[in-house]
Amino acid sequence: MNWYGTSYTIPLMIGTVICVILIFFTWIRRPNPGAGLFTWAMLAIGEWSLAYALELNANSFAVKLYWAKVEYFGIATLPVAWTAFVTYYNGWRHWIKARYIALLLVIPVLSIALVWTNNLHHLMWKNTFLTQGIFFKVLHFTYGWWFWLLTGYSYLLLLGGMISFIFGSFGSPSRNKTKAALLLFSISLPFIANLVYVFNFFRLINFDLTPFAFVITGLILSGELMHFNLLEVVPVARYAVVENMSDLVMVLNLQNRLVDLNPAALRFISHSTVEVIGQPVEKVLAAWPDLISYFAAEKETEIVLVEDTAEHFFDCRISSLCNRRGRLTGRLIILRDITEQKRVDKLESILGKLQKTMTGIIQTMALMVEMKDPYTAGHQRRVAKIAHAIAIRMALPDLEIETISMAAVIHDIGKINIPAEILNKPGYLTDAEFATIQTHPEVGFNILKTIDFPWPIAKIVRQHHEKMNGSGYPKGLMGPDILLAAKIIVVADVVESMSNERPYRPALGIEKALEEIARNRGILYDEHVVDVCLAVLACKDFDFELTDLNEA
Template sequence: MTSCDDSIKLFCVDHPLCGWQREIAFPKHSFPVNDGRTPVAWQYNSYVLPLILTAGVAVILAFYVWRRRPTPGAAPIALLMIAVAEWSLAYALRLGSVDLATKVFWSQVRNIGVAVTPVAWLAFALQYTGREKWLTRRNVALLAIEPSVALLLAWTNGHHGLIWNSLGLDTGGSFPVLVTTYGAWYWINAAYFYLLFLLGASLLAQRLIRSPGLYRRQSAALLIGILIPVAGHLCSNFHLIPSLNLNLTPFGFAVSGLTIAWGLFRYRLLDVAPLARDAIIKDMSDGVIVLDTQIRVVDLNPSAERIIDCLASDIIGQPLAQILPLQPDIVERCRRGDSVHTEAALEEGAAARTYDVRAAPLRGWRDRVTGHLIVLRDVTELKQADESLRKARKELEVRVQERTAELTQANESLQSQIAEREQAEKEMQRRATQMALLYEVGQRVSGELELDALLSEIVAAISETLGYYNVMLLLLDERNERLIRKAIAGGYSDVFQDVLQVAVGKGMIGRAAETGATLVSGDVSQDPYYVRKAGEDTRSELAVPIKSGEKVIGVLDVQSSELGAFDESDVVAIETLSAQIAVAIENARLYEAIERELAERKQAEQALARHNRELALLNRASQAFSSTLDLDQVLAIVLEEARRLLSVTACSVWLVEPETKDIVCRHSIGPHSDVVLGWRLPPGEGVAGWVVSSGEMLIVPDTQADERYFNGVDQKTGLSLRSILNVPLRAEQKVIGVLQVMDTNVDSFDAADASLIEPLAASASIAIENARLHRKVIEHADQLEQRVQERTAQLQAQYARLEAILGSTTDGIIVASALGDMILANRVARTWLNQTLSPEDAARLLKTVKGLARRASEQPESVLELTGLDLELKVAPVEGEAEAKEPVVVVAVHDISHLKALDRVKTRFVSNVSHELRTPITTIKLYAALMRKRPEKWDEYLDTLILEADRQARLVEEILQISRIDTGRLEINPRPVSLNELVEATVINRRALAESRGLTLKFELAEPGPMALIDPERVMQVLNNLAENAIHYTPEGGEITVSTGTREAEGRIWATATVVDTGMGIPEGELPHIFERFFRGEEPRSMQISGTGLGLAIVKEIVELHGGRATVESEMDVGSTFTAWLPLAGQIDQP
């Protein structure tokens, strides 16, 4: 820092962009310069007093707000006002000083307020908007780091210049001005200042948007108050007002203080905080309405919206009298500031509701009325209950008055009057008791679903509360037409300890159930329907049917030992109870039905899961069994499935040896399974022997308690097997072995496990028997082969000459006996019998030879259709063999497969062509008939006829082309052609069609383009077919790409043309048939897309005539890719 002397440098202060801050100053001759040896001089100017007043206002506001510090945001705003006061006072002292050192000192002091202001402002905004949980000590400390650093740098600026690069005085004005250039940290601090103020302002803006009425005006006042000093700070820092070289921030805070003060008194800022409304009023069940001093609505909670049946946005600002029909005197009393407590009836939907209305004034500073609060509480039910009691009391009073008048007039004894009054009081008490009982029963009905317990509680409550001699509840058994006692209390409890049943129609109880009407008897001895059931002391009886709708489901029977014990109120009370009991019974029955249905559903799900496991097991086993006929593999599969199913320690299969009847362990899995492999047990010994002998399934829960168990297994393996499940293996009603499942735990198996393993054992038995038979067949075949070899060696010389003759023909020649036994066959016949034909087809051929040989004298002929081979057989006897012991015949077998194939192709071709031709012909005939009937629509019908004729022409052309391909008349003239040119021409020719269908058709050409050895006309036909197919089967908005390239396959390089679409795709099951003639998928047919099914067949035939191939790849709902593989020009085919 430089001292203030005659060598003070004066800086430019006029240009707004030079970076200096200027203050208006007195002329230099009017103030002394502080050189450090003379006292500091002060000079008053016109800006000092407003700043001192600003500081005073801020201190007053801070004191006022501090008194309301419990309100959210009060403490931070008090701190903010103190900081503003310090900032304004320091700035006033800086303006009043005349030497550089003093001005710098007060600038440094002013930075204390500058550091505190933004942090206090953000803390206030967070608390005021309900985000005070963010104001942890850690976060506040983090916020204070930058202002603290800036304050420290300001006081140590002379060592680094990070706040002020240079300082000086400008004396060119009316008073000296401190001229500075700002360092880097000053701008960092300024940015931080603006950031915190903008964060706080954004929080208040959000509150302003979401808050209603009063709170919105509070937020607006705060926003206006804080934006003014920020605007002043921006103007001062960036010289937005060039003619005014004064820091406007403290003056902005003066205006801000006045604005906040106006908000304090005008909108009760800090007296009514929005958080109180959000935390309390919003969730109240009572309706709450806030009024201003003009009795207009400024806020209301959701409950009040529901009561008034209007949205808050529609009624805020409206007078209370227009939205709430209250008495005029209530509104007037509110205007006077009086508290009001009254009731009001309001319409709510189709019914009127009664509300308890309480109104109280809201008082602010100096106990002045700043508004009114109205609370509406729904007391409809309470009023209804009070009205019922009032009516009952009024009736009672009338009766008492009438009775009193009668007694007065008759001048009877005072004792009678007292007795009657006591009776009336008892009546009233009894009714109150009845009401309490009804309420108690209603509570129990709504909270209890266990029927028996509920009925017992209700009966006991009736007996105890009303003091009846006996109370009994019976439910109707419709099937037997009897009422069965379910609950009893009172005098009958000991008499009817067992089941009590009453026939429908018998006695008062049965009669009530039969008629569905309440029966009352004041003297049961005179009642014809009363039936005495035991030695009860019943004098009066009340039987009330319990109904569900119009259906009687039971009877509630009440008995008393007094005559005339029941009046109308008793009947009404008991009938009400019976109605509640009916609801309880139906609820309990419904609950029981739901519980029962859930239990049944759970059982069904468990059974289904078990069944699914069984099916999965059988499916896996069947697949595995069908994959092999090797016995060891079959046994291994059986045991693995069994162990997987039951998660056991070990499994084994014991098979009965047919020769010795011994039981042999053929396969085992588990620990040390190789030890028991090959063990033999004599018939009937051990658990396995018992199962084989009895043929029954056996569960051994504990091997140590079963004497049939062979302990040698545990000794050899070191295991301690405790439980075994044994399932017999049967084949052709015989037990061929035992499947054993073993575990080291006691009682590991039950009937459910047996039911799971038995289907596996049944399938395993079949597989084992099949494997055995297969082994026997192989052994027998080996024997036969050996015999044939021996016979062949004997006849080899004899047949050598004949073999040479027969081997030279392309037909099969078979020499057989007259009985059809084959003696000799040439190479062609042997190839058919031993290689080409399956064993079944070979057997059919030999059987046919045998049948024809027996009729050789007739020289019969026959055609035999086999799998992949059609044969024509001709038989003739061999002449000149009279000296032979047995006559022989020669069978000539000629392969006519190609002739039959051509015949089938012709038949299928004719069938498909006739079907495809019939459709357009039918349409043409139909529209020709329509044209005859309706000449005025010829143009419309002719269009359709032309379309159908074109379709038939295309079909005929495709059929002719297929015919030319089949007959070899389709000429292919290959030459080197650029595949890129053909693809580009195809796309250009079909682009209009694609665009008319809302599709994108484009090409992607390989560079350099492949030169293919092709017939351009035929390949152009291939590309057109593929492109048109893609256009037809791609939905609107799709994309089709035709590309070229080269790819390697089968040891050579191919030129490829690929058509990719984003269409519906082809199901995997249809891909092998996609190039077949007349084949069309299910989806195109269901969508009625026109086509013959010949296009792709023609594509395949043409590509193959070029020596190439056509392939397809597709994924449903993704698209398809068709590729034509064509020979590359100049490439020699690799061998």
């Protein structure tokens, strides 16, 4: 074997050495599925480069042919390894499964077998002969149909890898488009070189440039991988998850350089991807020195950033990124903007205080009525207790339950305008006196309508004596026109009133009260409300006897 120090074989040998170094460095330092695929691709390139260098420098036809066959261990399997790695690199990990790769390897494995048995069938090469090159003799082939099948299959895989890279890199706003274009060129280079060789586009070049191109590609890509620790922190399913997150996501390598970030983070720092990727985080976030100080520790904390006198609140989470061996490879920083939540919390606190104040005012109103009419002292709150229990049993929304309780507590507030001698008169009322009593719902409405309650309290108080058949007062409303809250309060009011003593009669008892609402179910009172009320009062958990003056 003669060794010519030519400019063709030396780069191949150097490329082989570089591939071995990359394989060692990648495999030892980065034991993950992405590293495994990259190692496989580098191994195939190195094997192809070394065998091709030995083929070019061999003297005899037989030795050259031997090394040409050896090359196919790399030639046939490299497109699968390369496509799998590029797919993994762009975050489509769900496609990288052993059964899929095994299927992709069927044609390459068959091709290797056919290469070594070509003399029996000539499916790969119909003829093989030597031609004189510029510095040495080179093998020349007349290809068989299986060669073209393998070539087409390999081109499809390479095109698939290129397409996945285009979608993964140029479809992501946070990727550096200049570097993505460089990587795309490097991935396309072997494809172009192989087309030139197989189809003999340049007749002066009668040897295969593809291994050279793959070595160049490997160098460019490995530089990116090693410099930015991409095998450690990328890929992830970025486009599907991180790209669309409203949270700010940043990834730092061990040198505190920014190696990845999502569009939300880009908008926050107001820089382009080209300006920030690969830059020290202290430089990128120079406008927020307080933020950088939090990056030193791994913790979850709340931070405040001030921009143009405006405060921005963030939930800051910092976590380590480690490889399978537990070795630290970088840090993941997630900032969730909670400024709006802080404002909402503050408003809710204010509203809570206002609601307590409103509740106090309502209770004060109720006490004013009870002080004027001692016989009905506690009546409103007992009605509110029954109405509240009915509303809960009906599974009404919390806001509606609260509304019913508030309205029930002051449903008789209009009685403050009724003379005490009528309210406390023993015996039966005259028609005129009863007509006066019947004005209290409208009076209550007029008192409450000027207060801007967050609930329709005034309307409910006005309707709490309306009946389903229109026989109630003050408006004589029919069932569909009566608010549900009023339908509940009227039933609770009847039950409480009949169960307790009044100036004009002794207490009739709970049994009579239940008979009354059951008898007039669907006539005076809403059917569903009556059914629920009967169920509530029949339940042992509801102690109706406690709804007396002492509890009130």
